[in-house]
Amino acid sequence: MGNPNILDDVFEKFVNEAKLFKDREVLRHDYLPDKLPHREEQIRLLGQSVAPVLKGSRCSNIFIYGKTGTGKTAVTKFVLSHLESKAKEYGAPVKFCYVNCRMTGSEYRVFASLSQSLGLSIPFTGLSVGEVFDRFRVGLENTRTIFIIILDEIDALIKERGDSILYELTRINEALQKSKVALIGISNDLRLKEFLDPRVLSSLSEEELVFRPYDAAELRNILLERSRLGFFEGTLSESALSICSALAAAEHGDARRALDLLRVAGEVAERHGEAKVTEDHVREAEKHIEHNKVVDALKNSTLHSKLVLLSVYHLSKASSNATTGEIYDIYSELCGETGSSLLTQRRLGTLINELDALGLLNSKVVSMGRYGRTKKIRLEISRSMVKEVFSADDRLEKLIKYEPKLLSKNLRTSH
DNA sequence: CTTCCACAGGAACCAGCGGACC
DNA sequence: GGTCCGCTGGTTCCTGTGGAAG
Numbered sequence: 292m293g294n295p296n297i298l299d300d301v302f303e304k305f306v307n308e309a310k311l312f313k314d315r316e317v318l319r320h321d322y323l324p325d326k327l328p329h330r331e332e333q334i335r336l337l338g339q340s341v342a343p344v345l346k347g348s349r350c351s352n353i354f355i356y357g358k359t360g361t362g363k364t365a366v367t368k369f370v371l372s373h374l375e376s377k378a379k380e381y382g383a384p385v386k387f388c389y390v391n392c393r394m395t396g397s398e399y400r401v402f403a404s405l406s407q408s409l410g411l412s413i414p415f416t417g418l419s420v421g422e423v424f425d426r427f428r429v430g431l432e433n434t435r436t437i438f439i440i441i442l443d444e445i446d447a448l449i450k451e452r453g454d455s456i457l458y459e460l461t462r463i464n465e466a467l468q469k470s471k472v473a474l475i476g477i478s479n480d481l482r483l484k485e486f487l488d489p490r491v492l493s494s495l496s497e498e499e500l501v502f503r504p505y506d507a508a509e510l511r512n513i514l515l516e517r518s519r520l521g522f523f524e525g526t527l528s529e530s531a532l533s534i535c536s537a538l539a540a541a542e543h544g545d546a547r548r549a550l551d552l553l554r555v556a557g558e559v560a561e562r563h564g565e566a567k568v569t570e571d572h573v574r575e576a577e578k579h580i581e582h583n584k585v586v587d588a589l590k591n592s593t594l595h596s597k598l599v600l601l602s603v604y605h606l607s608k609a610s611s612n613a614t615t616g617e618i619y620d621i622y623s624e625l626c627g628e629t630g631s632s633l634l635t636q637r638r639l640g641t642l643i644n645e646l647d648a649l650g651l652l653n654s655k656v657v658s659m660g661r662y663g664r665t666k667k668i669r670l671e672i673s674r675s676m677v678k679e680v681f682s683a684d685d686r687l688e689k690l691i692k693y694e695p696k697l698l699s700k701n702l703r704t705s706h
Numbered sequence: 707c708t709t710c711c712a713c714a715g716g717a718a719c720c721a722g723c724g725g726a727c728c
Numbered sequence: 729g730g731t732c733c734g735c736t737g738g739t740t741c742c743t744g745t746g747g748a749a750g
Contacts, residue, residue, distance in 0.1 A: 399734065417726030419733055593737090615713065635739060640714065656714070660748025663712030 304564075310523060311561050311568065317521040318554035320360070320547040323368055328516055329509045330362050333500060337370045340498050341473075344374070344437045345383050349471040352461065352495050356481050357502025360545030363477050364443055366502075371439070384436040392448035398456045401448070402427050409434055424459060428466060435469040446480040454487050461494040504544025510536035513546055514553055522557065522568070530570045531556060538577065552576055585672055585680050588649045595634055597687060598625045599642050603652060604677045605695050607670050614665040615640060621695045628693060643668060 316322055327334065343350045357363045371387055378385040388408040395401050402423040403413040411430045413423055431438055440460065442448075448456065463472050476495060484492055505513065514536055518527050535556065539549035555576035560568040589597060602621035606613035619636050626633040634642075643666065646652040653671045658664045670677065681691045 397735075414726060416724065416734060417732085422733090634737095636713085637715085637740080638738065644715095656746090658746035658748085659711080660746075661709085661711060661750085662748075663710085664744095664746060665711095665713050 310566065311526045311557050312521060313523050314521055315554065315557075317517055318550055318557070320550045323365060323372075324517065324520070326516065327362060327365055327369060328512050329505060330366050330502075333362070333366050333502060334370055336500055337366060338373075340500075341370060341374055341439070344385050344439070344473070345377060345381050347383055347437070349437055349464070350439070350473045351497035352474040353476070353498045353500060354496040355475065355477045355500045355502065356483070357479070358481075358504055358543050358545070359479050360539075360543075360547035360549075361502040361504055362546060363502050367441060367443075367475060367477065371441070385439065386434065386436045387439045387441065389441045389443065391443045393444040396448075398448075398452055399423060401442070401456060405440065406430055409438075428463060431463075431470045431472070432467055433469075437471045437473065439473045439475065441475045441477065443477045444479060445476045446478045446483045446486075449483065449486050450480075454491050457491045457495060458488065461491055505540070505546055506544060507536045507540035510539050510544065510546060510549050514549055517550065518553065521554075526566065527557075527568045528570070531568045531573050534570050534573045538573070551580060555579055581672060582676060582679070585651065585676055588651055589680060592645075592649075594629070594631060596642050596646060597681075598622055598629070598631075598690075599639060600646060600651060600677065601625060601681065601687070601690055602695075603668055603670055604674060604691070605693075607674060611669050612667045613669065614667060615643065616665065618643070618668065620697050624695050624697060625690055625693070628690065640666075647671075 312318075317324070337353070337355075340353050341350050355363050355367065368389070371389075375385070375387065377383075386409070388405050390401055390404055392401065395404055399418075399420050400415075402420065403415065406413045406423065406427045409427070409430045411426060413426065445457075457474075457476070460472065460474055474495060481501075484496075487495070511532060514532055518532065532553075535549050535552045538552060539545050542548055552573060556568050556572040559575050559579065560572045563572075565572075589600075599618065599622055602618045602625060603613055605621055606617055615636070619639055622639065623633050643652060643654055647654045647668075650671055652668055654666045654668045656664065657667050678691055682688045
């Protein structure tokens with residue numbers, strides 16, 4: 292089993308044959324390069340908005356919109372890190388705090404991490420939100436700075452918890468004398484405005500910045516720029532580069548996806564021990580990424596979510612679309628098979644929405660007139676992928692082969 | 707035009723948990 | 729040690745609704 296020679300071999304091979312990557316880190320989407328192609332305009336605008344803090348006055352609140360992978364986070368971090376060094380130079384009292392709302396997840400935790408960035412220690416639970424907010428306000432007042440708060444992926448928080456945090460934060464300046472707060476909100480969802488209280492909206496979007504998706508040519512430039520840093524010369528074929536940008540451009544111009552694709556393609560080529568990354572490696576990388584997405588998503592989901600996915604899988608044999616009711620029937624049967632207690636249909640609805648958000652299912656509400664109103668649900672990933680992933684789990688593999696009894700009976704629901 | 711299906715999805719609530727405060 | 733708190737993951741009850749059928 293534990294023969295060290297095998298490993299020696301693997302490592303040896305890796306070190307000797309890893310002639311593709313100059314610097315793998317550069318190709319990660321969270322890497323911050325010192326040049327952001329095709330975003331000069333946004334950098335300039337954001338820079339202008341934020342510049343007043345160098346003279347000690349509060350800058351406007353700024354709202355940034357744009358889809359995933361359009362460079363919002365990168366531009367913001369880029370501008371602020373430059374601002375930070377300038378501020379040091381001029382001795383301007385400025386502090387930043389970057390909070391990713393999706394990771395942070397709740398009002399309490401947002402205030403907690405804001406407080407922590409001021410050096411306050413806040414227990415991770417146990418206090419009331421109001422108490423944390425008060426401590427934050429007092430702590431901030433004592434620091435005597437302009438505090439710039441960046442709330443990334445703010446839409447995630449607002450849709451779940453409402454806009455009360457924003458309301459508090461936009462009003463906090465009224466209670467402060469020695470310090471000031473400026474907000475930068477970053478949203479992936481352009482419709483976020485609709486969810487906001489008009490008072491919050493007006494104070495939050497004193498300035499607005501919109502990030503358009505990259506087109507294929509721009510993505511290509513970005514990839515080219517990065518690949519110069521990340522790959523050795525001549526190890527990346529033209530066609531590989533083009534197909535990466537084309538694939539990502541087709542998916543709403545997502546630079547993040549393009550970079551992931553390129554990096555994984557490089558890893559695939561490396562594993563095959565090849566000297567050049569080709570188009571085929573990109574194709575394989577695409578599959579690889581999807582597979583990982585599914586495995587990751589399922590790893591963190593409950594038994595019931597998995598059963599729901601399996602139900603859709605079984606139903607997809609009969610037709611590509613399933614309805615909530617059908618899924619609930621099959622799901623109930625699978626629950627009986629595993630001997631687990633079943634959840635309500637209400638709950639199932641939210642589980643379906645969660646799987647939709649993860650990109651494993653695709654659901655759409657449709658009306659069928661006299662025959663009611665329901666969600667049409669189909670698999671977003673290939674059936675073979677589901678089969679592959681579930682077969683790896685010995686507790687669930689028998690369910691993939693299981694033939695639901697209701698399935699044959701349900702032929703009557705044809706239109 | 708009305709009816710009526712098969713749900714969607716909001717609101718209120720609950721239990722169990724880990725934890726702070728006094 | 730009692731009280732308060734937030735979060736998770738559920739339940740129950742409820743009102744709302746697009747559009748084909750009648």
